[in-house]
Amino acid sequence: MATTDNELLRGGQFLVKETNCEDVFTPEDFTEEQKMMKEAVIEFNDREIIPHKPRFEAKDYALTEEVMRKAGELGFLGVAVPEAYGGLGMGFVSTMLTCDYISSGTGSFSTAFGAHTGIGTMPITLYGTEEQKAKYVPKLASGEWFGSYCLTEPGAGSDANSGKTTATLSEDGKSYKINGAKMWISNAGFCSLMIVFARIEDDKNITGFIVEFDKENPNGITLGEEEHKLGIRASSTRQVFFNDTVVPVENMLAGRGEGFKIAMNALNIGRIKLAAACLDSQRRITSIAVNYANERKQFKTAISEFGAIKLKIAEMATNAYVGESASYRAAKDIEDRIALREAAGNTHQEAELKGVEEYAIECSILKVAVSEDVQACADEGIQIFGGMGFSEETPMESSWRDARISRIYEGTNEINRLLSVGMLVKKAMKGHVDLLNPAMAVQEELMGIPSFDTPDFSELFAEEKQILANLKKVFLMVAGAALQKYGQELEEHQQLLTAASDILIEIYMAESALLRTEKNAKRFGKETQKEQIAMTQLYLYNAVDIVSKSAKEGIVSFAEGDELRMMLMGLKRFTKYTNYPNVIALRNIIAEKVKAENKYCF
Template structure:
């Protein structure tokens, strides 16, 4: 059966056929080969020298990136016409996931293949692609992305870097400072944003050897020490006019589209990091004995292991679902047309923000519990979990802070609704009459029927509280950030839970052993359902009071009448499987 791509954001108002969802169980032999290539590269090339990388040996980093280039690990997203692999997005996602097991070396790789190269892939002229992409695909040249400035982080369009056309019309003269630039210590090429004549936000391809280009000293960071982070300093930097990337004044189109890709790739990397942290913790827990037995035999440790494994599973399910939709969407466009490719990915901008927020916060939870399982040893550098903990923290800031992404989710929904692309308001209005006739569930459920019902109720809760917020605040809703964040959090939980349910149903239909998937889906459903109920209550209490609030809470109770299950027993089952295998179990 061929799959069809879901429309972006429609998961909130439509049901999805499990057979239309891409899951890790659908990976091809070619995908498995790239996994093995990446896994072997990490195991044999990165892990033996990880300490050296942590001490910022950039010559070694460059050497390893070029070895990755020899293996094709830098070329997945580069079209074949420019010596790339022209692979699907699932392939590039798998490379990102498995490289993340190599610590923050993965950031050097990710900055190069993603935000450092894709602007040229999507928006470069033919001459620019011919000049730069073959060298970027092989690793002969390495790239970086320079958007952030000392005075503009989330407010990217507030950048102060300027570009002025030279008197002879041959160069743009760039002046300004970019901050926190990954790969700056060794990059050959930078994608730089500057304002032409002080107001036309535009992008440029800047080589490190252009006159007036230099970098600052290495930043002293909390974590991700194996990646280079410096300022990029532009002092009357001479950039040939042919190195303007895209159109004058349209740099924001490049910046925002590239960030969409960066967000879902960050979430895929978080999956790999979660699995690595889980496995590290379980192996240690099996060997660490207290009171005469391994600490993994204690139920509270098992609960942590089960929840860590479950977070990795649901995040993985959501990531590869979105990756599959993007791949199907790209099949309908001319992949040589970078603008068309970027538009196809932008269709899933909301999902990319969902993945970024959930993935980064799930990873933080997993590494935090990993430190707890290690106990005092988790605080000691020699044991490795301490580095994982520090490295994870940046992900909630990278690619747009989680706060910004939480604002983007409802803003994207409202924009689609106002343009007639998503019948959100109509669905919210239809719900009002439906709520009056809603009857409580019977309580007799077949496999995953209960969780499917809970998902349906979560979607109704989203429409209900979202509709209340829109009616109450109207045009002022954009200023009510707490309400917007609550709406975003509900949308996030819905997407992740639905992805887990669909993946598990697809595995059951295919006759696979799905006991662990069922257990994890059931356990996560209970947690997600409770979180959505509490978020909805908090939002309603911030909007109304008195009789109005009591009426709204009464309506909400109709949507939250499901009896909980024994998640204690479920967590013990999940944990036993992981402990026995000493690795992530899907």
């Protein structure tokens, strides 16, 4: 594995540097400790969550709190917390793994777990003083206390820094009084601690505070009624009102005006963990759907024999495999970056902050891609069940409802699409990712005469690698020309950025699957990876279509005349196969394997 600064790609560099398959982490690389953790989490989920799904759907908030306490007793709430503060001190991959496998029983528990372990606890472990961490983190790691995160307000959603909640310093300088209202606060109904963001005087940026909450002595805090939601029904979601809530000055988190930075970095962690939280849902939905398809007979034939159903099963399994590949690739990159920073003398706190921040682009990509895939998976799951899928008696409809929130929280997918490209451009301007030279090379290639030599594609994935390299050229061509035309005003062209983001997403996801499959084919033998090879080829085929459509949309929005013609010709050249795969045959290979195993089996 890559362990030196020179070997480990920086965030966003996947676009301009080649990655060797040996340097990516895959789920097949889990350590024995990680495999044991995975089994323990699955066993907990199967025992404590899935059998009680009807109670979660009936808005049994007390059950959510009870199961959270049990998760705390088993150490699951403290996987990412350093041992010094009562946690297990495990690495970032183990944190992702726990979040992945504990989240599939119901979105209600997944949301409570994610809000507590991520944005409820991590701001203190990452930004807290030694005193704050010693006082609060052990209680959060054990489940004695639960955390919530109070950022969103009625007038401040995606524009988080525009919040109106105020913090006023007392005359004796010993405390702040917080006044304001927060909304959509997960875990509000049973939390003992809130991370609250408020503005001091006319500061440009908000400030973070650690606020204790005791229902017997509420200190000016009142809660709204539980929100009645489309999904995640037993996740406690309430408005929180602060009326002269007194907070000691020592409970300020980081420095004055640092709240926006805390909020953004907490969301980076939240985004990649949200991707993880959508993975096992896809595996389970696919397994449940294929169980039903194997048993359900129409026209005296199991519906899993029908090509239209095989198409759905193959696409569901493929997206799950690809999402898993990309999520664990990024998780290990973050873990390695944290280790490098610690080796260089950073504190664990600084190392983790900078390690996650380095891969903020990948975190946004994963949040968008996997949240949309889990929704599509649940949607097709309903369709496979037919009329029964629409009934509350089957698990599909609740899975569909629970999946819907994933595209909204931790920053909407629209915001994350804009962020992924925006952050990449900023990294390029800082010199962290060299986009300029590769973009100029693509421009020169467009002006030159294309090669008509027949390439040698005899090696596994030789053509797929060539296509991936060409898709990267498409992004550089479109983004480079758009940046040249609009400069700093590019961020105002949101539809263009969205199109560029869709190209970026498909490149990262397709490449992650290819690298995983190539690595496993080399070490386990190509014959053991027949279905994984088919999934990798199928995903890339679909990605080429998405890239072609998005790039064309972008090009025709700003180019004209000779430039337009040249770029459209380049797009055609860069999205062309020499040997087109037989897509239907690929889907059949995947579906037959899933059918035979009667579950998602990769």
